[in-house]
Amino acid sequence: MSTPLLLSPSQLQQLLPDTKQVSILDASWFMPNSPRNANEEFLKKRVPGAQFLDLDEVSSPHELGLKHMIPSERHFADTCGMTKLTDCIHIYKSSSSITEAFGIEPTSHVILYDTHGVFSSPRALFMFRAFGHEKSSILDGGLPRWEAEGFPIEAKPPARTRNSVYPTPVFDKAMIRSYDQMASNSFTDLHSDPAVELVIDARSRGRFLGTDPEPRPGLSSGHIPHSFSLPFTAFLQTSTIPNSSVQYTTFLPIAELRNALVSHVGDHAEAVIQGKRPITTTCGSGMTAGVLWLGLKLLGAPNVALYDESWTGYASRASSKIEKAAN
Structure with missing residues (x-):
């Protein structure tokens, strides 16, 4: 059964009890001339259990200095989890590196959202699908719709992610x-x-x-x-x-x-x-x-x-x- 490209807030809410199989990422991004800061807003308010995906950081360097270019296969894998179990052991010993990976596994259902409703989350979904992670969706309407429909908001410090193994994928050129x-x-x-x-x-x-x-x-x-x-x-x-x-x-x-x-x-x-x-x-x-x-x-x-x-x-x-x- 294929994973839907779009989820409503109520559909996401139904998935939340299975937190080991669901990973929620705030993929908000603002134009260079905007005064808003996506990470600061994430720390103040988010969907419960969400982590922040910085699309400018999870990217490849470019000869013209362009931002948010598609990352390498290894960079994508290391953002999701670790590429092998020994990496998990190494990361566990280095607390400064734990937050670099999201605890995502190849079988995880990744749900992406942004604070506009629909703006930058589709780009994040494109990235996951391009690396073969078909079990991925966006929250249609994003954080504003989630909140407008009465679902809970989290404001406490984000929880530490769990360790996971994510093999290096094959990018669909x-x-x-x-x-x-x-x-x-x-x-x-x-x-x-x-x-x-x-x-x-x-x-x-x-x-x-x-x-x-x-x-x-x-x-x-x-x-x-x-x-x-x-x-x-x-x-x-x-x-x-x-x-x-x-x-x-x-x-x-x-x-x-x-x-x-x-x-x-x-x-x-x-x-x-x-x-x-x-x-x-x-x-x-x-x-x-x-x-x-x-x-x-x-x-x-x-x-x-x-x-x-x-x-x-x-x-x-x-x-x-x-x-x-x-x-």
């Missing part, structure tokens, strides 16, 4: 696109060749068209040639917690997700869903591209990849062709 692959694909004709990948951009329409600035100073806005604008917010709906100004996002129902895809890419939508046309998601830095990736997976699209560097990597290179007009 088909789920990631490199700069060279994206640049090559941008010169191809989408309409004459069914093998050409459709590229959808999760940034705002203004940044896509080059009329609004990028949040990263000195970086040009615009888009990759032949790509389509599909702001990640088009896949989401916003709710307001009663008697407050706090809002959170959740995924649209499947029928509305399909309509959103059709409205942005037209006739290509059905080919993507049926697996006849591969598709790659991109955004500013590889974060909200995860929202589009997850929305497409919810629609059943089989051939979905993510451009890890996304626009920051693409536009930082002098050799990149940047377009600013609408398709």
